[in-house]
Amino acid sequence: MATLDSKIPSGPLADKWRKHKTEIKLVNPANKRKYEVIVVGAGLAGSSAASSLADLGYKVKCFVFHDSPRRAHSIAAQGGINAAKNYQNDGDSVHRLFYDTLKGGDYRAREANVHRLAEVSVNIIDQCVAQGVPFAREYGGLLANRSFGGAQVSRTFYARGQTGQQLLLGAYSALSRMVGAGAVDLHTNSEMLDLVVVGGQAKGVIIRNLVTGEISRHSADAVILATGGYGNVFNLSTYARGSNTTAIWRAYKRGACMANPCYTQIHPTCIPVSGDYQSKLTLMSESLRNDGRIWAPKKAGDTRAPAAIPESERDYYLERLYPSFGNLAPRDIASRAAKRICDEGRGVGSTGLGVYLDFADAINRLGEPAVRERYGNLFDIYHEITAESAYKAPMRIYPAVHYTMGGLWVDYNLMSNIPGLFVLGEANFSDHGANRLGASALMQGLADGYFVIPYTIGDYLAGQKPGSRPAADAPEFRQAEADVRGQTTRFLATKGKQPVSHFHKKLGKIMWDRCGMARTKAGLEAALQEIPALREEFNASVNVPGSADTLNQSLEKAGRVADFLDLGELMCRDALTREESCGGHFREEHQYPDGECKRDDEKFGHVAAWEYQGEGKTPVRNTEPLNYEFTKMSLRNYK
Amino acid sequence: MVAASTLKTFSVTLRVWRQAGPAAAGGFVDYPAKDISPDMSFLEMLDVVNDELTAKGIEPIAFAHDCREGICGTCSCTINGKPHGPGKGVATCQTYMRSFSDGDTIVVEPFRARAFPVVKDLVTDRAAFDKIQQSGGFITARAGSAPDANALPIPKGDADLAMDAAQCIGCGACVAACKNASAMLFVSAKVGHLGLLPQGQAERDRRVLAMVNTMDTLGFGSCTNQYECSAACPKLISHDFIARMNRDYLTASLRSAFKPAPANTGGGAA
Numbered sequence: 001m002a003t004l005d006s007k008i009p010s011g012p013l014a015d016k017w018r019k020h021k022t023e024i025k026l027v028n029p030a031n032k033r034k035y036e037v038i039v040v041g042a043g044l045a046g047s048s049a050a051s052s053l054a055d056l057g058y059k060v061k062c063f064v065f066h067d068s069p070r071r072a073h074s075i076a077a078q079g080g081i082n083a084a085k086n087y088q089n090d091g092d093s094v095h096r097l098f099y100d101t102l103k104g105g106d107y108r109a110r111e112a113n114v115h116r117l118a119e120v121s122v123n124i125i126d127q128c129v130a131q132g133v134p135f136a137r138e139y140g141g142l143l144a145n146r147s148f149g150g151a152q153v154s155r156t157f158y159a160r161g162q163t164g165q166q167l168l169l170g171a172y173s174a175l176s177r178m179v180g181a182g183a184v185d186l187h188t189n190s191e192m193l194d195l196v197v198v199g200g201q202a203k204g205v206i207i208r209n210l211v212t213g214e215i216s217r218h219s220a221d222a223v224i225l226a227t228g229g230y231g232n233v234f235n236l237s238t239y240a241r242g243s244n245t246t247a248i249w250r251a252y253k254r255g256a257c258m259a260n261p262c263y264t265q266i267h268p269t270c271i272p273v274s275g276d277y278q279s280k281l282t283l284m285s286e287s288l289r290n291d292g293r294i295w296a297p298k299k300a301g302d303t304r305a306p307a308a309i310p311e312s313e314r315d316y317y318l319e320r321l322y323p324s325f326g327n328l329a330p331r332d333i334a335s336r337a338a339k340r341i342c343d344e345g346r347g348v349g350s351t352g353l354g355v356y357l358d359f360a361d362a363i364n365r366l367g368e369p370a371v372r373e374r375y376g377n378l379f380d381i382y383h384e385i386t387a388e389s390a391y392k393a394p395m396r397i398y399p400a401v402h403y404t405m406g407g408l409w410v411d412y413n414l415m416s417n418i419p420g421l422f423v424l425g426e427a428n429f430s431d432h433g434a435n436r437l438g439a440s441a442l443m444q445g446l447a448d449g450y451f452v453i454p455y456t457i458g459d460y461l462a463g464q465k466p467g468s469r470p471a472a473d474a475p476e477f478r479q480a481e482a483d484v485r486g487q488t489t490r491f492l493a494t495k496g497k498q499p500v501s502h503f504h505k506k507l508g509k510i511m512w513d514r515c516g517m518a519r520t521k522a523g524l525e526a527a528l529q530e531i532p533a534l535r536e537e538f539n540a541s542v543n544v545p546g547s548a549d550t551l552n553q554s555l556e557k558a559g560r561v562a563d564f565l566d567l568g569e570l571m572c573r574d575a576l577t578r579e580e581s582c583g584g585h586f587r588e589e590h591q592y593p594d595g596e597c598k599r600d601d602e603k604f605g606h607v608a609a610w611e612y613q614g615e616g617k618t619p620v621r622n623t624e625p626l627n628y629e630f631t632k633m634s635l636r637n638y639k
Numbered sequence: 640m641v642a643a644s645t646l647k648t649f650s651v652t653l654r655v656w657r658q659a660g661p662a663a664a665g666g667f668v669d670y671p672a673k674d675i676s677p678d679m680s681f682l683e684m685l686d687v688v689n690d691e692l693t694a695k696g697i698e699p700i701a702f703a704h705d706c707r708e709g710i711c712g713t714c715s716c717t718i719n720g721k722p723h724g725p726g727k728g729v730a731t732c733q734t735y736m737r738s739f740s741d742g743d744t745i746v747v748e749p750f751r752a753r754a755f756p757v758v759k760d761l762v763t764d765r766a767a768f769d770k771i772q773q774s775g776g777f778i779t780a781r782a783g784s785a786p787d788a789n790a791l792p793i794p795k796g797d798a799d800l801a802m803d804a805a806q807c808i809g810c811g812a813c814v815a816a817c818k819n820a821s822a823m824l825f826v827s828a829k830v831g832h833l834g835l836l837p838q839g840q841a842e843r844d845r846r847v848l849a850m851v852n853t854m855d856t857l858g859f860g861s862c863t864n865q866y867e868c869s870a871a872c873p874k875l876i877s878h879d880f881i882a883r884m885n886r887d888y889l890t891a892s893l894r895s896a897f898k899p900a901p902a903n904t905g906g907g908a909a
């Protein structure tokens with residue numbers, strides 16, 4: 001059994017981080033260059049970590065599977081980033097951001113981590129502005145804010161509808177500066193295919209160059225994974241097509257615990273599916289809910305055009321059900337409400353899987369130019385995809401998989417249960433509990449990379465003798481490389497009938513039906529039969545054409561889908577074991593009469609961290625109790 | 640979940656550039672694409688064709704893509720001679736099949752430019768853009784050293800103009816569209832974004848000189864003011880930024896010619 005020591009510092013909540021920073025070990029400046037750190041991934045968390053660690057003087061190697069670090073999927077985040085600046089003088093504070101985030105996560109995150117996140121949020125905005133991130137401004141030249149779901153203050157900073165892009169380009173510019181200075185050794189088109197553990201500590205990785213097919217071994221004093229989330233296990237999601245679980249999954253297979261894998265965020269406002277060729281679901285930013293009103297016809301099976309449905313026959317259901325938050329109810333709640341409407345036969349559009357997001361009132365109130373100024377680029381995206389104008393008719397939206405709160409287990413220092421392996425950003429499980437509030441993913445990625453890991457990695461490295469890292473031809477490295485080569489050869493040799501996409505689609509459907517917005521014991525048990533059967537079919541009949549020594553996109557996908565098959569099974573197992581509903585995890589057996597989540601703090605007020613036991617063996621479920629010292633786990637109420 | 644049955648499907652012929660590797664000779668090959676829904680994206684159409692090729696034992700067409708929502712800058716096809724295809728202000732991944740008609744032959748090539756060698760089929764190597772950024776496309780700001788974000792008000796107009804430039808997705812369509820394969824629009828967007836902001840002033844001269852010089856040494860051509868670049872740009876970045884950069888470059892060159900270089904720049908990393 002793995003030991004899970006969260007290493008949460010003692011003392012009052014608001015002092016923990018400050019105190020911890022003064023107590024953890026430091027690496028002396030002259031010694032920093034003797035330590036080599038590997039960073040895998042170059043999104044917000046990876047780029048900010050790599051550049052900050054290089055700035056401190058560590059030798060950094062950064063691997064990214066994209067052709068450039070600027071492509072990482074952080075770039076697609078639209079809405080914004082939260083920070084407790086209280087620039088609007090509307091009563092915000094670090095404590096309020098902490099509380100909103102903890103409550104938004106349905107009391108399934110650690111208090112101490114969330115508080116630290118809220119504390120450093122203010123530094124992030126300063127840092128980004130100093131880098132030249134062009135946040136939106138008011139006419140007086142000061143920074144503008146907007147409000148976002150799950151909050152009653154305006155604390156979200158944004159750059160039009162492209163906040164993630166601008167923050168990522170800021171982090172990318174910091175990384176580029178360090179690459180140009182020779183302080184970061186950057187490897188693009190490089191996918192991590194295994195973690196190397198030597199003497200129980202993470203000491204390196206195996207990398208495949210996606211262009212040449214070359215497989216290489218890299219040793220280091222510590223390894224940081226910042227490889228993002230695994231929502232593509234559902235096949236259809238708002239993730240980029242390349243987003244995958246491979247790095248964290250292979251670390252799991254080397255002993256890192258996977259925490260709360262079933263916590264998935266389904267975002268309420270995405271463009272509905274149009275056909276079975278669909279490869280991607282596009283998000284319509286949550287910021288649209290500031291001015292758009294969500295509704296569905298009151299009558300089931302009402303096929304009239306939206307304009308022909310009179311006011312009295314429309315159900316603005318979020319405003320009706322959650323009068324104090326209205327259209328700004330948190331994501332999990334808004335998504336489930338849409339699903340219930342469609343289950344009642346009141347869904348709109350040709351598939352019946354959609355509800356309206358209507359701007360008619362906003363256009364009447366503010367005028368079309370003002371609406372265009374706020375949301376023009378989102379309306380354009382909607383038009384490109386659907387050929388419909390949201391200025392003239394309401395948008396049709398439906399929930400889609402958007403984020404995964406689960407991930408590798410880490411302690412307060414962001415270190416996994418394998419010493420020397422650190423996990424940042426969406427790849428870890430630490431800050432969002434069972435549901436993430438809008439505009440807090442960007443906050444966490446940058447908090448981890450700029451302001452947490454530069455301190456906490458020193459605590460580990462100070463205990464490692466400089467120059468003691470193993471050579472990259474140690475037996476553990478050779479074994480890991482042989483494993484990777486073996487898998488590649490197996491995929492190419494199978495020469496079956498079905499392309500990789502066939503299995504990905506099938507897996508996605510199982511996951512969406514059984515482990516999506518609503519889950520049941522029977523459904524999850526069925527999935528635990530269906531997924532292993534699909535894996536067998538995959539192993540026997542996948543068709544991966546081409547060879548291993550060139551760019552081979554089918555081969556890349558085969559490795560990723562193989563890992564998704566394993567992960568999907570673990571997610572279902574986690575969802576089945578968690579006999580309660582919380583945040584994004586909704587078990588139909590556990591609900592209040594009004595359909596709200598029924599948590600069981602007594603039995604499930606803990607983190608579930610799964611530990612791999614070997615091929616075909618049932619993993620072990622470890623738990624870390626969530627000790628709430630300062631907050632009461634209470635019923636989450638947005639009514 | 641199926642496509643709305645009212646939509647009629649259609650068929651086209653794809654004439655695709657196939658090239659096995661950087662050193663291999665390439666050429667066009669025709670493939671049929673049948674039962675295409677107008678609501679499919681261009682890349683979804685390629686997915687469908689690729690699955691059919693795989694089933695026939697033919698290696699699928701390699702093409703670059705990731706976000707499929709026009710923001711990551713990975714996708715990069717020249718469609719019927721136009722980088723990113725027929726639509727204005729969109730990337731390849733935001734091109735929908737409703738832009739084409741039954742019976743069309745659609746010619747698909749990689750972005751062509753000396754500085755962007757072909758990796759395979761429709762995939763090119765655009766690492767040169769990263770090298771330009773590394774030479775100066777940043778404002779030096781160490782984590783932890785920043786003043787309060789509202790300490791420095793920035794006029795909304797300047798911030799908005801900087802944002803217009805900052806939207807560049809680094810796709811390279813501007814280079815592919817230019818007969819000289821010039822990277823001026825891309826470089827001027829970054830120089831413009833950072834140079835418009837007060838935070839960017841300290842390194843303004845150094846930045847423009849370094850980025851332009853790196854661009855020249857990487858094999859990009861020079862600008863002859865035809866502005867094919869901004870017409871092909873998925874973010875419609877204005878060529879006004881090129882004029883702005885030319886002024887910046889000139890001023891910076893003059894200033895650096897008359898300013899004695901400091902003897903010792905200190906021990907900073909960059």
Ligand code: SF4
Binds near residue numbers: 814876
């Ligand atoms: S300027 Fe436009 S075309 Fe050129 S790289 Fe940027 S987004 Fe692409």
Ligand code: FES
Binds near residue numbers: 704712
């Ligand atoms: S795939 Fe990202 S911009 Fe087209």
